Amino acid sequence: MEVDGTLLTILGVAAGILILTGWVEQIYKGYKTKSLKDVSKFLMIFISAGAILWLIYGVIVEDVFIIGTNIAAIALMMIVLVMKKMYDKRLRS
Secondary structure, eight states: OOOOOOOHHHHHHHHHHHHHHHHHHHHHHHHHHHHTTSHHHHHHHHHHHHHHHHHHHHHTTTTTHHHHHHHHHHHHHHHHHHHHHHHHHHHHO
């Protein structure tokens, strides 16, 4: 099946937006509530590992959408991780 390059671009951008929107919403909710206690550390570890592997794959195949989405995903996950550590620390204090 032959797929048009424009369609692939739209598909890649849409996939990236959908994946990243979930993290933006989590950051917003965590900031408002000052709590990320319900976010699993294991979830963060596995998704981060997957994003890193996808980033490596994207670099190998030279796919800018895979690279960009996963760099952004890693950055957003780092924000969630830092917020989680800050807010969890406050709860223990």
